[in-house]
Amino acid sequence: MEQHYQLLRKHIEEICVLTDEEWDVVAQRFTYKSLKKHQFLIQKDQLVPCEYWIIKGLTKAYAIDSNGKEHILQFAMEQYWTSDFNAFQNKVPATIIIDCIEDSEFFCLKWEDREYLCHEIPKLNHFFRIKSHYGYIALQQRILSLLTETAEERYNNLIKKMPKLIQRVPKKLLAAYLGVTRETLSRF
Amino acid sequence: MEQHYQLLRKHIEEICVLTDEEWDVVAQRFTYKSLKKHQFLIQKDQLVPCEYWIIKGLTKAYAIDSNGKEHILQFAMEQYWTSDFNAFQNKVPATIIIDCIEDSEFFCLKWEDREYLCHEIPKLNHFFRIKSHYGYIALQQRILSLLTETAEERYNNLIKKMPKLIQRVPKKLLAAYLGVTRETLSRF
Numbered sequence: 001m002e003q004h005y006q007l008l009r010k011h012i013e014e015i016c017v018l019t020d021e022e023w024d025v026v027a028q029r030f031t032y033k034s035l036k037k038h039q040f041l042i043q044k045d046q047l048v049p050c051e052y053w054i055i056k057g058l059t060k061a062y063a064i065d066s067n068g069k070e071h072i073l074q075f076a077m078e079q080y081w082t083s084d085f086n087a088f089q090n091k092v093p094a095t096i097i098i099d100c101i102e103d104s105e106f107f108c109l110k111w112e113d114r115e116y117l118c119h120e121i122p123k124l125n126h127f128f129r130i131k132s133h134y135g136y137i138a139l140q141q142r143i144l145s146l147l148t149e150t151a152e153e154r155y156n157n158l159i160k161k162m163p164k165l166i167q168r169v170p171k172k173l174l175a176a177y178l179g180v181t182r183e184t185l186s187r188f
Numbered sequence: 189m190e191q192h193y194q195l196l197r198k199h200i201e202e203i204c205v206l207t208d209e210e211w212d213v214v215a216q217r218f219t220y221k222s223l224k225k226h227q228f229l230i231q232k233d234q235l236v237p238c239e240y241w242i243i244k245g246l247t248k249a250y251a252i253d254s255n256g257k258e259h260i261l262q263f264a265m266e267q268y269w270t271s272d273f274n275a276f277q278n279k280v281p282a283t284i285i286i287d288c289i290e291d292s293e294f295f296c297l298k299w300e301d302r303e304y305l306c307h308e309i310p311k312l313n314h315f316f317r318i319k320s321h322y323g324y325i326a327l328q329q330r331i332l333s334l335l336t337e338t339a340e341e342r343y344n345n346l347i348k349k350m351p352k353l354i355q356r357v358p359k360k361l362l363a364a365y366l367g368v369t370r371e372t373l374s375r376f
Binding site for chain 1: 251261335
């Protein structure tokens with residue numbers, strides 16, 4: 001477990017260097033969670049108390065339309081933050097579902113604890129601002145991709161941006177993410 | 189102009205209260221820009237030095253696909269921040285175009301000035317974190333909407349969320365945003 005905490009400290013300190021005393025305050029606010037493949041991190045219509053930092057594993061965030069069809073928003077793996085951020089921030093029931101594609105381990109941070117930490121250690125605002133900003137950019141790129149690219153262009157860009165992800169995500173899910181059939185995917 | 193600055197101060201102080209001295213430091217870093225209807229705020233392939241806070245007016249952010257077709261990402265009006273945030277943050281050429289649907293006025297904040305302000309007045313990190321977070325949530329909702337909703341559902345949700353916007357955006361652009369023809373839009 002100590003090793004996991006050191007990974008998290010390294011992740012935070014890439015943006016915001018902490019003293020040992022500050023790190024102790026931070027570490028105390030994170031809790032550990034482990035889930036098996038196929039288990040849910042977030043279920044539809046439930047409240048979402050935490051945002052989650054992935055220590056190890058792979059998750060998918062998706063939504064289900066009124067016909068019961070599944071639509072994948074994003075995959076996330078080691079060192080990514082994931083949650084239904086609307087539900088998390090605004091304390092409303094989740095509209096996004098997140099489940100595990102592999103056995104996964106997380107550090108969980110409650111909304112109150114994040115605000116507490118940002119208040120106690122103001123430079124953490126900088127860390128969360130930068131993370132949120134990069135998250136925003138990733139989503140803007142996802143929208144641009146959905147609006148303007150063909151499935152094949154989306155596939156090629158995904159290979160460029162997240163080569164490791166492509167190897168780990170089952171072909172069926174990759175096809176769903178790109179909005180094509182498995183047959184079309186295998187032609188790319 | 190003083191009135192515009194007071195609007196900006198009010199906007200910031202909804203999240204982060206400033207002393208008069210702090211506000212003076214902030215105000216000095218914003219510059220004013222005014223554009224006529226149809227003029228560009230951001231052009232494709234150009235560098236994007238600023239993010240923009242809309243004092244007055246209405247803009248659309250869009251991308252053009254390889255067939256020359258226009259795809260609208262977002263509309264923005266008074267009190268919204270807009271930019272190509274990827275180009276702005278990572279100092280790469282713009283992939284998004286932003287132009288004015290109405291005569292518009294902006295306060296512009298350069299990347300260096302935003303970082304300077306967050307360094308000089310650390311509580312501004314909190315302001316920009318919260319703004320970025322809400323921006324993230326809005327984009328997540330836009331993706332969910334694109335993936336799971338019909339055009340009519342998208343239209344009804346837009347009426348609920350941004351009733352004033354619907355009245356100001358020309359029908360042709362609204363149809364493009366929803367991904368339907370003008371004839372389909374008039375049936376909703």
